[in-house]
Amino acid sequence: MEPPATAPVSGSARPGGRDVPAQTRGERKERTRRAIMDAALVLCEDSSLVALSLRQVAKEVGIVPTAFYRHFASIEDLGLALVEDSFASLRAMLRDVRRTDPDYTDIIDSSITVLVEHCRSRRAHFAFIARERSAGPPAVRSAILHQIELVERELATDLARLTDPDFWSTEDLGVLANLIVTLLVGTTEAILGARPDAEEVIAERARTQLRMLLVGSLRWRSSEHEESRRHAAVTPMRPGRG
Template sequence: MSDEATAAPESRQERKQRTRRAILDAALDQLADNGFGSLSLRRLTKAAGIVPTAFYRHFSTLDELGLSLVDESFMTLRGLIREVRRGDPAPETLIDRSVDVLVVQLEEHKAHFRFIGRERQGGSPTLREAIRHELDLFERELVTDLARMPGLERWGAADLHVLASLFVDLMVAAAGELVSPSAEQPATRRQMIENLRNQARMIVVGAVGWEPLGEA
């Protein structure tokens, strides 16, 4: 008997997960060049191969679908960044590891990060807030790491949050460039990545000479 004939039948839960995945993938395709506000339930369900009423078995609203895309976009990145920071690496090592992780994630999940870059600045207030929350989590985790680094022991919370914010803003801006059409050119992409590394190193150099602010 063939493998196909002896394969176990797909369970109800497996069918549900497959349909949910089809909806999410169809949404990313629909949002490749347009904002979330342009998403049409009729076009989306047609692309996913389901009837419109079946959508509501998986998501109560389009915003809930958008929140799932936000969570997917950050979920793997969160885990990888935590792994990068394991062992309290030196600042230069942390920069290189973080840039490498970001570049790989952007290449593997380009559609997700194009969606994030677009929705961070406009569109649904619900999605903007969710994205802001995810970035705030990155910033708070980075503050904890920075506080353990040599030379920053005297820094207060305000200083550490400013430094962490600079890093997060730099990474977000670089992510937008690295998923843009111009980054498809290998030479341009290499230059963007090198610029990102140098900008991050400049932030570290500036931090070394920073005189900590007094706590309010």
């Protein structure tokens, strides 16, 4: 009597007789998607996303141009994915800093440290954001602005926990968050354009600027400025003299 036929073995077998696929279809797709994103970052180093072609990216990755559409609908769609990828980890780490370091000084020092480390480890991503913020396609510019606004909102929410609600209005917390994030964006762009040995000088200057900003904010009382703001809103401008 002949032994029963055995099914073909796919993948690699591991102890216990179970077969393990070398790589799933989903894993291969994710690896190719990541390769496309990395290639776009490299190709955009000396130009903007608007000058990038689908064929350039496909050639860099080693895939046929039509395979690009299995991952992204267009170059603009690829740019949107890069924006999301660039901000995701930074936003998460900045949130963690604010929730584990309740002291203002610790928050300042840790936030700048996180920013500098991200600029070093993800330099291509931050350089991409810095370029596309002003030179990218409209949808990508809007996505970057949206991500920066998300950072501001998250910061304003955390600042509300650290400040006295009797002294600070929601509107003023938003203004403070905007000032801080604007400073962080400027620091990032300064680091990207500087030599490596100048990074710490830039970082220390940013820490000093943030301390000065927060020292002033500790004396702020929203209620003291509400009346002047209301007055400014209802007082008509006087016509200039002819």
